[in-house]
Amino acid sequence: MNNFDFATSLAHAKFPNPIFTASGCAANGRELSAFFRLSDIGAMVTKSVMSQPRSGRATPRMAETPSGMLNAIGLQGPGIDTFLKEDLPWLDANGARTVVSIAGESVEEFASLARKVRSAQGVSAIEVNISCPNVENRGLVFACDRNSAREVIEAVKRSVGNTVPIIAKLSPDVTDIVSIAEEVMNAGADGLAMINTLLGMVINTETMRPTLANKTGGLSGPAIRPVAVRAIYQVHRAMPDVPIVGMGGVITGNDAFELVLAGASAISVGTASFHDPSAALRIKGELESLLVARGFKSFTEAVGFAHRGEL
Amino acid sequence: MVKVRGLANVNAMGASGGINPEVSQSQCEVISNKRVGAYHHITLAAPTIAEHARPGNFVAISVGDMRSSMLLRRSFAIYQTVPRGPFGGTLEIIVAPHGPGSTWITQREPHEKLDVVGPLGNAFKIPKDPVRALLVGGGYGSAPLFSLAETLRQKNSRVEMAIGASTAERIFAPVEGKRSVHSLMIATEDGSLGSKGRVTDLFDNSLSAIDIVYACGPMAMLKALTEIGRKTGVLVQCAVEESMACGVGLCMTCVLPVRDSDGVIKMLRSCIEGPIFDGATVQWDGIGTIPPGTYGAPR
Numbered sequence: 001m002n003n004f005d006f007a008t009s010l011a012h013a014k015f016p017n018p019i020f021t022a023s024g025c026a027a028n029g030r031e032l033s034a035f036f037r038l039s040d041i042g043a044m045v046t047k048s049v050m051s052q053p054r055s056g057r058a059t060p061r062m063a064e065t066p067s068g069m070l071n072a073i074g075l076q077g078p079g080i081d082t083f084l085k086e087d088l089p090w091l092d093a094n095g096a097r098t099v100v101s102i103a104g105e106s107v108e109e110f111a112s113l114a115r116k117v118r119s120a121q122g123v124s125a126i127e128v129n130i131s132c133p134n135v136e137n138r139g140l141v142f143a144c145d146r147n148s149a150r151e152v153i154e155a156v157k158r159s160v161g162n163t164v165p166i167i168a169k170l171s172p173d174v175t176d177i178v179s180i181a182e183e184v185m186n187a188g189a190d191g192l193a194m195i196n197t198l199l200g201m202v203i204n205t206e207t208m209r210p211t212l213a214n215k216t217g218g219l220s221g222p223a224i225r226p227v228a229v230r231a232i233y234q235v236h237r238a239m240p241d242v243p244i245v246g247m248g249g250v251i252t253g254n255d256a257f258e259l260v261l262a263g264a265s266a267i268s269v270g271t272a273s274f275h276d277p278s279a280a281l282r283i284k285g286e287l288e289s290l291l292v293a294r295g296f297k298s299f300t301e302a303v304g305f306a307h308r309g310e311l
Numbered sequence: 312m313v314k315v316r317g318l319a320n321v322n323a324m325g326a327s328g329g330i331n332p333e334v335s336q337s338q339c340e341v342i343s344n345k346r347v348g349a350y351h352h353i354t355l356a357a358p359t360i361a362e363h364a365r366p367g368n369f370v371a372i373s374v375g376d377m378r379s380s381m382l383l384r385r386s387f388a389i390y391q392t393v394p395r396g397p398f399g400g401t402l403e404i405i406v407a408p409h410g411p412g413s414t415w416i417t418q419r420e421p422h423e424k425l426d427v428v429g430p431l432g433n434a435f436k437i438p439k440d441p442v443r444a445l446l447v448g449g450g451y452g453s454a455p456l457f458s459l460a461e462t463l464r465q466k467n468s469r470v471e472m473a474i475g476a477s478t479a480e481r482i483f484a485p486v487e488g489k490r491s492v493h494s495l496m497i498a499t500e501d502g503s504l505g506s507k508g509r510v511t512d513l514f515d516n517s518l519s520a521i522d523i524v525y526a527c528g529p530m531a532m533l534k535a536l537t538e539i540g541r542k543t544g545v546l547v548q549c550a551v552e553e554s555m556a557c558g559v560g561l562c563m564t565c566v567l568p569v570r571d572s573d574g575v576i577k578m579l580r581s582c583i584e585g586p587i588f589d590g591a592t593v594q595w596d597g598i599g600t601i602p603p604g605t606y607g608a609p610r
Contacts (some may be wrong), residue, residue, distance in 0.1 A: 031330045031560035031583070053607035055578050058600045062556050064412075066353035069556060073563045076578060076607070139553045213599065221382050251377050274557035275373055275382045277428060278336055 005298035006288055008042065009264050010243040011165035011190035013124045013252065015042035015097060015266065019256070019284040022247050022270030023048050023101035023127060025220075026280075028087040029094070032273065036281040038097030045245075046087065046128040048103035048177060051113060053079040058213040063202040068221030068249070069271060070200050072214035075132060080113055084120050088150055088161055092122030099167065101127040105140065107155045114159035114166075116212040118231035123164055127245075128156050128189075131171035133218040143196070149180055149308070150187040157188030164247040165190035172227050173199055181235045181242070185290060191243035192235065193229045193268070225249035229262045236263020236304050251279065253286020260287075260299075261306040330560050330583060331431050333363035342398050344417070348480035350451050351406045351417040352390070354398075355448045360429045361392040361400030366437075366459035367550055367587045370404065370429030372413040372556025381412045383556045386582070388455040388527065389430065402427070405483055407453040431558055432586045435459050435525055435548055441467040442522040446492070447536055448474045449511060449528020450481050455550060457488035459525055469493055471521070475510025475532070479503035511535040518543045526550065526590070530598060537590030547590035553581040566595040568602050575606045 008018040014229055020043040021032070028046050028230055038044050056076025063070045077083070080102075091098045092164075100117045106112035110128060117126055130142035130152050142148040160166065168184040170177060172195040181192055197218025202211040228248025236244060246264025249271065250256045258265040267287070272279040296302045317523060323337075339355040346352075349603040360370065362479035371384035392399050408414040419425060435455075446456040446461050453474045460470045470491065476482045476500040482497055482504055490496055496513050497505030506513065511532060518524065526536045540547035556562040559582065566578040570592045578601070579585065594602050601608050 025561060027561050034330050034332075034334050034559075035336060053606040055601050055605045055609075056563065056566070059564070059566060059598070060554060061566070062383075062554065062562065064381060064383045064556075067382070069382060071556075071562070071564065076563050076566070079607070167388070271382060274384065274562050275379075276336075276377065276426070277557070277559050277561070 004288065004292050004296070008299055009124055010167065010245065010266060013165045015124070017042045017284055017288070018260070018266040020099065020245060020288065021045050021267045021273065021280055022268035023129060025270035025273050028083070029091050029096055032277060033094060035197055035277045037095070038091065041280050041284060042097065042266060044091060044096040044097050044123055045099040045127060046083070046101055048075055048101040048132060049080050049083045049113070050075055050103050051080055051109050053077070053082065060212055061214070063211040063217070065200070065202060065219065065221070066223060066279055068219055068223035069274070070197045070202055070217035070219050071197070072212045072217035074214065074264050080116050084116060087205035088120055088124045097124045098122055099125045099127050101129050101169070103129040103132055107151050110152045111155040111159045112227065114156040118160040118163050125165040125167050126156070126160065127167045127169055127193055128152060129169045129196070131169050133171065133173070133197055133199045133216070141171060143169070143180060144174055146180060146183045150183045153187035153189050165260055167193045169189045169193040169196055172231050177231050178234050178238045181239065185239060185242055191245065193245040193247065194235065195224070195231050195248050198224055198227065203277050220249065222251055222255070225255060225258070232259055232262040232264050233306065237310070238306060240304060240307070250283065251275070253283050253290050256283050256287045257290050257302070257310055260302050261304070263304040263307065265300070265303050321395065321427045324376070324496065332367065333430055334428060334559070336361045336426070336428045339402070341419045341421050341423050341601060343421060344419060347483065347485070349407060350483055353404050353406055353419070354401070355402045355404070355415070355425060355427060356398050357402035357427060358400030358431055360402050360427065362396045364389050364392045364402065364430040365434035365453055366432065366462055367435040368430035369432050369558070369586060370402065370427050371431060371555070372416060373426040374415050377593070381415070383412070383413050384428070384558050385416060386431070386555045386558045388550065389458070389460045390454040402429070405451045407451055429560060432582055433584070435550070435587055437462055437466065438523065439470070441469070443469045443520055444471070445518065445521045445524045446470060446472045446529070447524060447526040447532070448472070448483070449477045449510060449532040451483045452528030452543070452550070452552070453483045455527055456525065457485070457491050460491035462489060473498070473510050473513050475499065477501065485561070511539065514539055518545045521545055524548070530595065533590060534595035537593070537595065540590060549590040549593065550586045551581050551588060551593070555582050558582050568597040568605055570594065574600055578605065
């Protein structure tokens, strides 16, 4: 196109462009690779993986909602050992830069997952998913409690040291997201991913019961984009040097631009991939054209641009 | 829209149960949209899909453009394809307008375009040698069975078909489709066409002179047929209708419990490992649950 510099970085991890997939919306890459080369986007963020294989929840797991969807998958997955043996090497062989998302039910599980991921080949960063809303006990959402959030991030940091950046994934379902963000950064996180889904519910008016087998689920899609913009804006304002992977209902390059202006250093494309499996690659092209048209010389110049002139 | 073909062929190597290697995404022009009873028969210009689709495959269609408030794709079994015709390759689907998304699709007019991903999913397994096949469709579940009948007849198989629905206008049995089968039985619950009752009542728990059953329709019908097949020792290939959000294996919403070749029950995606399953492997009573002993079940 020209000399526009589209590169971004999260702590010491470098990426040729800022468009990532979102955990849980891209499986582990094989399916999307039928639609575009995974190496063409900034990074592939894999589905949050746990220590053991996991069946996930009963169906129905999903309901369409206005400009969004509700899901309660329950972290169905192969378990970390199979993931590291089969999925990660495949991603590496296909040129993907991979952010491995991990999820645990205890501080120890997070620490042990992080240890295994640290020694694997082809990991650009670790996303620590402390905010999955689909857990049995809402008290277990680590990101909803400052102490729990800190304990997990400290344990993961002890496991990986400075070998690979740690990205803490935050929930918007808190009163003060800035205080949680500060807590995890002080605990050793290298960056933040936000926002995870919001807890919601749909009741089927035919059956007069909740639609999802799990009753509640995580709300995603354009319906939650203003919440993402607000959360990213608040956290960037408080900690302008902290890299943020922004996500929440990005469907177009212009939507991605909005999150960048709020302060995101990378953008994850989630639910949009269900609507259009080529979305991540399309959004990358749209965002680049838009930034060039607005006169930016590099992507990083635009990060947090909505804050200019603020005290 | 991006159209990348061939990548999956390379990338799927070594992967078991991967996405259909022939899948592509394209903007497909509506050639025609005709009302057939309670359904719409929509023909789309889709040369790449038409070239590669096999009986049992499906397509996933988006509703509206990227500003749509309905984000999830709607999946439809392929009724038939014509690889080379007056409009180039075409793809035909049968759509029931039962929600706002499917209703929007049935309102498309010729020259409008739809974003179509396909072919998706696995295909009906076709025996090498001639067989006596029974094809059973529930409602518009009969749609993918006519191209299957055509393929079976090319292998010199004998093809009987049975279609059931609540009422006559929900029986999809086009005249040209009827030519693909040796016999056609119809059952409606209100008796407005064919025998009164359910399609499974037609067999009275017996499948004499049948080597294989192919079925597409509601879960209750598939379960009943699987049971009849089990009693008589006949293989029943079932195309399931499970609710999908993406159709391409990303979202993990269309899973159902299926016993794999090692005897382990796994939550498999009907869009990738299906939609066609050997009925005997599906844990019909466990749908909507995580059956005890399922791989990775909570302990």
